[in-house]
Amino acid sequence: MDYRLELRNVSKSFGEVQALEDVNFQLGQNEVVGLLGDNGAGKSTLIKILTGYYQPTSGEILFNGQKVDHLTVPKARQLGVETVYQERALAELQTLWRNIFLGRELKNKWGLLDVQRMKEETYRLMNQSMGFTSSAVDPNSRVGTFSGGEKQGVAIVRALYFDAEIIILDEPTMGLSLKETAKMVNFVLGIKKAGKSAIFIDHNVLHVYNVADRVVVIDRGRIAGEFMTNNITLDKLMDKMIRVAETSSLD
């Protein structure tokens, strides 16, 4: 069976800085892969290549076994990649409904925005499906007034609404309360149950270990190793992570 998503020998450099070097990465069908690595290891660069934000300097990107040339953000979204960014990618002065449909506004038959339908959908998703009941979370309220968890909810709904096949979560638990973090972890388990694939990036080894089928460790722009989570104990994984950070080798 083809991989849902595959990177072959991908390198990316920004001028003199080599951010990724000869990276081979696979995401299977209905697989949750955890991506671990220190700050500056290249995790963010890797996902920004998968989402079409950066073009790789060299190497190939394949979706379902098909090579895709010149991946752009709209193209990646068409292929079913949705990302919950670390920086959440929100426009804080704008209303909730505008943020939910950012970059993919619904139009009516005259080619104009279907504002009413976007507001209805926003209400259905945020208030009914996601269960945000606070009166502050209204389709017309500005996202800048939301709490961290509510903002994360906006980013998640955006990923879900458009029926993504591959969901990339970049540090999704950052800045969240304990309760919100538990909700987040449940959400990732839900992705798995729904038969979709996900890439989960986090600093917290524990969060990743609990939800991922496989963990890929990235260090200084290279893949340092990978483990199936059911073949390794959490303690051992922690040891390996510390060793990588100190010696840049897993063993």
Place this chain on the structure above:
Amino acid sequence: MSSQTKGITSEASQPYKETFSLGKFIRTNGAQLGILGVFFGLWIVFIVSAPNTFLSSRIYFAFMSTIPFFAIMAIPLTMVVIAGEMDLSFPSIMAMGMVAFSFAYNATETSIESVSMRVILAFVVALLAGAIIGGLNGLIIVKFGIPSLVATIGTQFFWRGAVLVLTQGANYTLSYIKETFLYSVLVGKIGGYFPMQMVWLIVIAILGWVLLNRHKFGAHIYLIGDNAQSAQLMGVNTGRTRIQAFILVGLLSAFAGVVASFHVAYFWPSLGEGLLLRTLASVFLGGTSVFGGVGTILGTFLGAFIIGAIEAATVAVGLTGFWTQLIYGLIIVLSVIMHTYLGKRAG
């Protein structure tokens, strides 16, 4: 619902109903209500202090005949500022559009007989020139990553210089336009009173509102001005959208240039000078934020009329013309303070 919406299946769907609350309405429309307040407040002050002038219709027809010259440009400029950019070159584009107009008119002297046709063709060439110059502004800003404030200071000089070089600084009459069809369409008077340029301003303001509030282009303008990186991460083509906004400013500046020149049936190579700050002031008075992401067409429209009325009002009230700029400054500063305050409270 569309096929896109199957991501989450809704249970016990309760349709969304917009609940109206006065408090919320005031908070979300604070900027527009604020400028409306300033507008009517000043109007009352004018009427009370100079009833003879402000209770007769003549002054209003005078306003409607001259304010559109810069208000027409203030509409697309609002979009550029909402996108977090700036354009200082539009007064030069006004003049450059008229140079293109004259060149096209003269070039068709032997080939086309009808003056009316030649004027219409020249008008189209002027609009095209404006759009191209606006597009060049956008390209310089987007492709070379130059801050628009700096880039358009440069192009402002360049195109004014081009006007002077191409015309050798000469001014000349456009009396031939007076008998043409386009003259009555652009600057004629309906029923002998109502100036056509006001009709054009209203049409442009309505189209501008639709574009900004009910079209993808406008949605992207707000998003880019608010957070350009988010817009880009979500697949908005930030470069193309900004270039389109600059094209609009160029196009409508050339249009305003033609309208202003037709009004006096004369071409001055200094056309547009003196409108720069008035146009910008209309935009900022109307509550558009220089930081981007916030602004309305209605605000700009009212802002332009406030700016346009102050000059006449100071004289009518009995102050000397020397007071005009002082009052301009006072109202602009106070309004911007008001907008900043209202902006902080907007929830």
